Amino acid sequence: MINLFSFTTMQLDLSSPFSLATLRYSQVVFLMVPTVLFCWFLWLLLFRQWCHPKDKRLPPGSMGWPYIGETLKLYTENPNSFFSNRQKRFGDIFKTHILGCPCVMISSPEAARIVLVTRAHLFKPTYPTSKEKMIGPEALFFHQGPYHSRLKKLVQASFLPSAIRGSVSEIEQIVQRFLPTWKNSTINTLQEMKRYAFDVAMISAFGEKQDLEMEGIKQLYQCLEKGYNSMPLDLPGTPFHKAMKARKLLNETLRKLIRKRRQSGRYGGGLLGVLLGAKDHDEKLDQLSDSQIADNIIGVIFAAHDTTATVLTWILKYLHDNQDLLDAVSREQEGIRSKIVEANRGLTWDDTRRMPLTSRVIQETLRTASILSFTFREAVQDVEFEGYFIPKGWKVLPLFRSIHHCADYFPQPEKFDPSRFEAPPRPNTYMPFGNGVHSCPGSELAKLEMLILLHHLTTTYRWQTVGDKDDIQYGPFPVPKSGLPIRVNRRNKSAIF
Numbered sequence: 001m002i003n004l005f006s007f008t009t010m011q012l013d014l015s016s017p018f019s020l021a022t023l024r025y026s027q028v029v030f031l032m033v034p035t036v037l038f039c040w041f042l043w044l045l046l047f048r049q050w051c052h053p054k055d056k057r058l059p060p061g062s063m064g065w066p067y068i069g070e071t072l073k074l075y076t077e078n079p080n081s082f083f084s085n086r087q088k089r090f091g092d093i094f095k096t097h098i099l100g101c102p103c104v105m106i107s108s109p110e111a112a113r114i115v116l117v118t119r120a121h122l123f124k125p126t127y128p129t130s131k132e133k134m135i136g137p138e139a140l141f142f143h144q145g146p147y148h149s150r151l152k153k154l155v156q157a158s159f160l161p162s163a164i165r166g167s168v169s170e171i172e173q174i175v176q177r178f179l180p181t182w183k184n185s186t187i188n189t190l191q192e193m194k195r196y197a198f199d200v201a202m203i204s205a206f207g208e209k210q211d212l213e214m215e216g217i218k219q220l221y222q223c224l225e226k227g228y229n230s231m232p233l234d235l236p237g238t239p240f241h242k243a244m245k246a247r248k249l250l251n252e253t254l255r256k257l258i259r260k261r262r263q264s265g266r267y268g269g270g271l272l273g274v275l276l277g278a279k280d281h282d283e284k285l286d287q288l289s290d291s292q293i294a295d296n297i298i299g300v301i302f303a304a305h306d307t308t309a310t311v312l313t314w315i316l317k318y319l320h321d322n323q324d325l326l327d328a329v330s331r332e333q334e335g336i337r338s339k340i341v342e343a344n345r346g347l348t349w350d351d352t353r354r355m356p357l358t359s360r361v362i363q364e365t366l367r368t369a370s371i372l373s374f375t376f377r378e379a380v381q382d383v384e385f386e387g388y389f390i391p392k393g394w395k396v397l398p399l400f401r402s403i404h405h406c407a408d409y410f411p412q413p414e415k416f417d418p419s420r421f422e423a424p425p426r427p428n429t430y431m432p433f434g435n436g437v438h439s440c441p442g443s444e445l446a447k448l449e450m451l452i453l454l455h456h457l458t459t460t461y462r463w464q465t466v467g468d469k470d471d472i473q474y475g476p477f478p479v480p481k482s483g484l485p486i487r488v489n490r491r492n493k494s495a496i497f
């Protein structure tokens with residue numbers, strides 16, 4: 001408030017040519033009215049953030065300094081200890097103030113379920129505007145209600161086990177193209193996994209048939225991705241500006257492809273084919289527009305590849321650090337391999353259903369690494385919540401990582417122990433793919449591509465980490481430092497059999 005007034009005074013500096021003496025009464029009123037209105041609006045905004053009806057109880061916690069809140073603490077402390085220290089002090093539901101927003105953090109499974117499932121309509125997903133612009137405002141993440149559920153059904157239909165079981169051999173071909181290029185060299189695991197997961201995402205989005213536009217789409221997408229985590233500063237030369245330019249071109253290229261497929265009447269495979277054919281399956285609904293389709297295609301590629309690549313990077317780290325486990329996984333995969341070789345065929349969907357230990361390694365990696373540490377929601381109205389009051393507009397963050405690392409649900413939570421998944425986890429305590437209406441539609445595809453890569457990697461290769469062993473970096477997901485550089489060699493089979 002003080003800053004705002006000093007700014008106004010500066011504008012009306014008496015010594016300047018634009019002084020009060022030169023202003024007529026009407027001009028003063030003209031300047032004062034918006035200023036007063038603006039101050040009043042700001043005061044109301046702050047009042048809403050910092051005050052609440054006296055009879056209502058906000059969750060315990062500290063809001064830190066005005067405006068900056070506890071943002072500096074979050075950035076200077078390890079994010080895990082930031083959350084766990086406050087949870088120890090204030091309990092499973094506590095308030096804080098980060099990145100300019102008052103927030104309520106939730107780290108009990110039951111309360112997370114209320115936010116994500118039972119009262120999900122009161123808590124809408126919320127993302128920074130810059131991310132919405134980059135992905136495209138019509139992507140399903142940003143919506144609630146009928147538009148979201150229509151799109152969610154279509155996306156889910158494309159990634160159900162029945163829809164993806166036919167992709168095993170294509171995904172296997174991608175793996176077989178990649179792995180030999182790693183042999184006898186040092187690779188950046190995260191970067192290689194991103195290339196792999198990106199190629200899988202492309203066939204899921206567009207189908208097997210490679211249209212002419214595909215190479216252009218790949219390049220523009222990569223340009224877009226570079227600016228995704230940059231400062232949202234739209235000035236010539238900034239990564240954000242370059243990314244926004246790429247986004248525009250990407251939109252044009254996708255629209256061309258969409259028009260081509262519409263005109264030919266052959267919608268083609270992948271999610272694009274499903275979205276183009278949406279009306280044909282339900283006459284009552286309108287066709288999806290080109291921009292709705294384009295935004296959702298880009299959105300799904302975004303959601304699909306960084307996440308899966310990061311989890312794969314952690315899997316290689318955990319298997320490297322637990323050699324006995326790596327040997328056991330290799331034995332499981334070798335059993336399948338010998339049957340495949342005997343029958344002279346490729347890997348099938350059914351083979352991937354007979355990998356219980358490898359599947360548990362994936363489950364435990366998803367828990368331990370918890371790459372999506374939390375998700376953001378926003379209260380759409382004032383909400384009474386577990387005896388507390390959450391004002392409209394406050395952010396609400398279910399903390400997946402805190403729940404996954406709670407010793408009450410996962411004893412010795414820091415230990416990497418896939419055997420804990422021999423029994424199912426307690427309901428609502430395990431949410432690597434979220435929960436409720438916005439939960440991940442791509443979980444089966446993600447697991448499938450991990451199983452296929454692990455099958456070939458563990459039966460044929462071994463890897464050694466290079467450089468710092470245990471550091472983590474955030475970009476934005478937690479990953480082993482520098483993307484886990486590893487040296488890959490062909491495996492000496494006699495060593496374990």
Ligand code: HEM
Pocket residue numbers: 125140141142152155159204299300303304305307308311371372375376431432433434435437438439440441442443445446
């Ligand atoms: C291991 C890899 C993955 C992880 C850990 C992951 C995790 C998640 C999580 C936690 C959410 C819920 C976010 C929220 O509630 O705010 C989510 C949503 C989503 N995921 Fe994934 N995901 C992965 C892979 C994929 C793949 C492969 C696809 C694409 C096929 C995909 C597509 C989506 C989409 C479209 C949403 C938004 C759903 C909605 O808003 O209704 N994800 N993911």
